[in-house]
Amino acid sequence: MKVLDFSTLLPGPYATMMFADMGADVLKVESSTRPDLLSGMQATHQHLNRSKSSIALDLKKKESIEVVKKLVLDYDIVIEQFRPGVMERLGLDYESMKQVNPRLIYCSLTGYGQSGPYQNRPGHDNNYLALSGMLDYSRRKDEKPTTMGIQVADIAGGSMHAVVGILAAALHREKTGEGQHVDISMTDASFAMNAMFGPDYLVNGVEPKPEELLLNGGTFYDYYETKDGRYFSVGSLEPQFRMLLCEALQKPDLIGFAMSEKRADQQRFKEEVKATFLEKDFDEWLEVFNDDFEGCVEPVLTFAEACEHPQLKARGMIIEVSDSVGGEQKQIATPLKFSSKKPVYTHIGPQLGEHTEEVLLAHGYTKEQIVELLDNGVLC
Numbered sequence: 546m547k548v549l550d551f552s553t554l555l556p557g558p559y560a561t562m563m564f565a566d567m568g569a570d571v572l573k574v575e576s577s578t579r580p581d582l583l584s585g586m587q588a589t590h591q592h593l594n595r596s597k598s599s600i601a602l603d604l605k606k607k608e609s610i611e612v613v614k615k616l617v618l619d620y621d622i623v624i625e626q627f628r629p630g631v632m633e634r635l636g637l638d639y640e641s642m643k644q645v646n647p648r649l650i651y652c653s654l655t656g657y658g659q660s661g662p663y664q665n666r667p668g669h670d671n672n673y674l675a676l677s678g679m680l681d682y683s684r685r686k687d688e689k690p691t692t693m694g695i696q697v698a699d700i701a702g703g704s705m706h707a708v709v710g711i712l713a714a715a716l717h718r719e720k721t722g723e724g725q726h727v728d729i730s731m732t733d734a735s736f737a738m739n740a741m742f743g744p745d746y747l748v749n750g751v752e753p754k755p756e757e758l759l760l761n762g763g764t765f766y767d768y769y770e771t772k773d774g775r776y777f778s779v780g781s782l783e784p785q786f787r788m789l790l791c792e793a794l795q796k797p798d799l800i801g802f803a804m805s806e807k808r809a810d811q812q813r814f815k816e817e818v819k820a821t822f823l824e825k826d827f828d829e830w831l832e833v834f835n836d837d838f839e840g841c842v843e844p845v846l847t848f849a850e851a852c853e854h855p856q857l858k859a860r861g862m863i864i865e866v867s868d869s870v871g872g873e874q875k876q877i878a879t880p881l882k883f884s885s886k887k888p889v890y891t892h893i894g895p896q897l898g899e900h901t902e903e904v905l906l907a908h909g910y911t912k913e914q915i916v917e918l919l920d921n922g923v924l925c
Contacts, residue, residue, distance in 0.1 A: 546715065549574060549617060550597065551637075552626035553581040555696055556703030556731065557654050558593040561624060563708050565596040566879040566888045572620075572904060573599045574613065575897050577925045592876050594894025595866055600905070601898025601925045608923040610636050614645050615908055622711055624652045629664045639726040649724040650714045654707045658730030668732075673698035677735035682742070682753040682761055702734035765803075765815040768845060775827035776845040777834065779818065789840030793833050794821045866890045898924065 548571045550561045565571045573594060583589050602609040614637075617623065623642060625632055632638040632653075639651040653659055656668040674680050674697060680690040710727040718724055741760065742753040756762040759782070768776045781790040787803040802814040822830065827844065834842045846854065852863060862880070865873040869892065879888045901924055905915050918924050 546570070546622060547620040548572070548622045548624065549613075549620045550624055551632075552624055552654065553579065554583060554626065554699075555593070556699045556707070557624055557626040558583075559700055559704040560654070560707040560711075561597065562593050562595060563704070563879065563881070564622075564711075566890070567881065568886065568889045569622075571597040572616070572900075573597050573895075574604075575599055575601050576603060577601060577897055578603070588874075591868075591874065591894040595876060596889055596891045597895065598900035598904060599895040599898055600901045602901075603922055603925045604635055604637070606921070606923045608918060608921065612905070612918070612923070613637055614642070616904075617642055617646050617649065619908065620646070620649070621715070622650045622652065624654060624707065624711070626654050628667070629653070629655065629659050643724060647724060648718060648722065650711055650718060650727065651724070652707055652711050652714075652727040652729060654703055654729045654731075656731050658733060659728045663732075670696040670698045670731075673702065673732045673735050676732050677739065678743070678753075679735065679739055682755050682758065684755050685762065686756045688755075698731045698735045701738065703729060703731040706734040764811050765818055767815065769819055769822035771825060771827045771830055772823055773826045777822060777827075777830055778843050778845055780841040780843075782841070786840045789838070790818075790842065793838060793840060793842070794818065796821060864890055867892045869893070869896075 546564070546569045548561055548564050548569050550557065550571055550573045552558055552561065553575075561569075561571045561573075583593070602612060604610070604613075623639075625637075633641075639649075639653075642651060643649050655664075656673055657663040657666055671680075671692065674693075675690075677698070684690045707727070707729045710729055714725050714727050739753075742758055745751045746753065753761075760766055764782075766780055766782055768778055770776055779790065781787050784804060788800065791797055791800045791803055796817065799814055799817050802810045802817070805811065805814075825833075831844060834840075834844070844850075851857060857863070860882075862878050863875055864878040866876050867890075868874050874893050876890075876893070878890075881888070902912075902915055905918075906912070910918075915924070
């Protein structure tokens with residue numbers, strides 16, 4: 546499949562990186578004048594845009610719109626991340642593009658979607674999470690929500706749902722020949738991720754609260770500090786895992802509290818686990834919860850430590866991708882594993898407009914026409 550990518554920042558480029566990793570031909574339509582928060586983060590930019598081509602156009606020029614419409618005849622998918630109305634003003638919205646290519650799958654990926662009172666409102670990851678309701682009960686009691694180290698709404702909400710929606714639309718087109726518009730809201734997707742505890746509120750009126758639920762600190766399922774200030778994750782929910790945890794902690798007297806469903810007993814057990822973890826250093830607990838332990842306890846690793854973890858190394862989660870000067874750059878691999886096809890990693894993310902001439906020549910433009918477009922400021 547061929548993807549025409551108008552997105553910037555994180556959600557759209559991550560989604561199109563997934564397509565490129567799976568073998569799609571992705572062409573980025575970029576502009577030197579459009580600000581991009583991640584453009585100054587070179588390694589991140591090269592990671593998110595690996596295996597893609599880049600064409601640089603000034604979309605405010607009418608000649609650029611004609612270039613795009615000529616390109617879209619040859620493409621299966623368009624993904625854009627502008628605020629609603631921007632592509633329509635440019636003449637590149639779904640209704641205009643499907644007149645050129647009726648089979649086109651056109652995905653709009655935005656913070657709030659193409660409708661509703663917030664459709665034109667700017668936002669970022671923490672804003673979408675805040676409105677979803679999940680942040681309020683994903684915190685400690687009497688403490689503020691935690692600022693995430695990763696972008697949950699952007700990637701889990703935006704990128705992943707965009708890829709699923711586009712692939713579903715591609716299957717629909719395969720059966721019917723019809724293209725369609727896929728409208729992805731990162732706020733909608735974040736709200737939908739309240740899948741564990743949201744239904745209990747909708748059906749029974751039980752609102753999820755901080756540190757009162759099975760998985761948010763309301764039980765011993767939690768993170769525990771070691772003597773030297775590191776942390777371990779404890780997820781020993783099932784009875785057999787709780788037994789193993791008590792044995793590993795050398796606290797057989799806690800088994801009764803561990804198995805109890807009474808809240809007071811659960812809290813007593815949690816306090817005992819907390820106190821016990823503070824008795825040993827991180828490395829000492831690593832020896833206790835070693836590779837042979839099967840009770841759902843794992844260390845909280847730094848990113849550098851995660852890169853060296855034998856499980857992630859065995860899964861090939863760090864790969865080397867060719868750069869533009871004959872070398873290689875380490876990058877995070879795709880997590881998708883297929884039995885019949887290997888991922889595609891052709892090169893790191895290209896420079897702005899690196900493939901402009903190559904793409905235009907392939908679509909019937911002469912070198913003289915390309916020089917004229919460059920002189921007129923259409924190519925940037």
